[in-house]
Amino acid sequence: MPQDVSALQLVLSGDPALFAIVRLSVVVSLSATIGAAVIGLPFGALVALTRFPGRELVVVVMNALMGLPPVVVGLAVYLMLSRSGPLGSWGLLFTPQAMVIAQTILIAPIIAALARQTIEDLWVEYRDELAAMDVGPAGRVATLIWDARFSLLTALLAGFGRAAAEVGAVIIVGGNIDGFTRTMTTAIALETSKGDLPLAMGLGMVLIAIVVLVNAAAWGARRAGERLAQ
């Protein structure tokens, strides 16, 4: 990337290298959010709607895992995907796929825990009525997820925001390879350590803009949900 172009110029000019970095960040975090939703939503719904021994402990652990440190996840995935590790033959280390895997693991607990809370709260409200209408288990789950969709969307956006903002996991498993696994956060880390602060700040501006957009979307989702709920 050209080193002496001012950060704002780069952002506004739509510099292709910058755009490639932003695109990679969004695609990696979005893929991770989808993967985490596929794992976390059903799991959260299951815990919300069933009773089993040790359930309270599971809930506590789910909530605690929301605070998984990204670097720890990165390290664990690195050890798994390294050629000398158990999944080395997949050859995924230092690729965007590894980054998606690491971020999926990182945010799945967030989505699962928030989904569990949302669905459980709604289930307490709906339980009698759905029982009275003799709705079967599949129907109950579908109804709860549909009626809680805005809150669940907020949970997904929270997961995406966490993924897009983290650097510890993606830098370890991705290797911050120029033009291949360099995301906004890893590029900011790199440019800062090189002393190219204006460029790092330019990237930071884009990242903050994305985070603000995501939060605005979450707010919009909450408002839409409230309009229908009350």
Next chain:
Amino acid sequence: MLTRRLAILGACLALPLLTQAAPAQDKSIVVASTTSTQDSGLFGHILPLFKAKTGIEVRVVAQGTGQALDTARRGDADVAFVHAKAQEEKFVADGFGVKRFPVMYNDFVLIGPNSDPAGIKGTSDIVTALQTIKAKAAPFISRGDRSGTHAAELELWKAAGIHIPKEKGPWYKEIGQGMGAALNVASASNAYVLSDRGTWISFKNRGELDIAVAGDKRLFNQYGVMLVNPAKHPHVKKDFGQAFIDWLVSAEGQKAIADYKIDGQQLFFPNTNEPGA
């Protein structure tokens, strides 16, 4: 329905990403190298030339020398390109590398604040400079990260007759990070730091820092490249990796290295044919 549409949208965006050809089949290699080499911008200059000639994409994972050699030992890279001769020779002797080829050298410089608390600015003897720094307990930043630069720094303290792990004091700070970070910390705390010239030339956040000592032969920094041994790691892309090594030591590659300049200054001096490099 909103969530379903979002899922479809996400899947469409992600599909090209997730269905990329498995890394084993595409024309690329992973090179474990060092942050100082990366930060100097050399790769940005020479790799496109290599790709244009051979079509091979070189993916550089930049870490400290120790970490880079570990990555290569684990088989997570195809080629190692670092600057710590003793460690490289051990790497080959232990069977992890096939053969070491010298490629180029650059030099280290001792950076210090303009206020020069140790009074060593402008001297050309690195050993006496270090002894003076210790004697005056002038602030000194060490990378402390098993990098080639860190290894060189420790060698220089030894040459000065100082056993730094035992004899350091509060004036000596190890930060465990790369060259850019070390320069940042030195700039912020007006301290001395050993840096490779390339990173220094590209470093933008200089503050009150400037070159204090340079030119001593003991400050020269030799780079070597090695193919990770396919006998230990059968998946290593040995043909592509060897093609990269062959290009680096060829006349064309050596010229590309010499042509790389920042602010008109050449950073790296190709010397693959120099005996004993």
Next chain:
Amino acid sequence: MTMRAPITDVPIVLDAVSLAVRNVTILDNISLSLAAGAPTVLIGPNGAGKTTLLRLAMGLVAPTRGRVTRGGRSDTPPTRRAIVFQRPVMLRRSAGANLRYALKAAGVPRADRQKRVEELLALVGLAGLAPRAARKLSGGEQQRLALARALAKDPQVLFLDEPTASLDPAATKSVEDVIRAVAARGIKVVMSTHDLGEAKRIAGEIVLMHRGRIVEIADAATFFGNPATPEARRFVAGELLV
């Protein structure tokens, strides 16, 4: 080919039913037969067990002792019975969508649903409110919507837990009108109420409950004119039963 007898839930017979939760007796040795015909109205002070009795007869809870049979069988699915809770919960959708949901759960084919939605809304006096968010309706409107939702099932038996408790007189009257209309169509209504006047207006059969037991069962005229038990006499006279 044998013809399957149509599922019928009536009569609902409780045979020496008791229900205890964590050592607290809520229903104590109840024997009661809810037969087709005029509405059965449960009355009694708070804590008498009226709500629990309704839920048990509906099939939402099981007795800890005794048996419940419906139409002679002990395990019929709740296809032909419906309940309106004291504080009904609306799904987070429009009023029309709530009814469509209930119709779908009851197995009504999609093509018929819209027509039924309009009929049901008209029946409970909520015509035209289909697109409104159900949770934004007034208390009285939600109660009537809950009634419409229960009727969507085309039930044989309709349980109502204090259906007019939180309604103003105008809304109370319209709900009572619907209940009488529904009963006139042959649906067995089993409801609880605090309002003795309402009990007189709607019953059928009066069941007085006190501390988990049935104190007296009689038709409305006999109960109010000539109560048999001392508790019934005191209750009708407006004294508190403790």
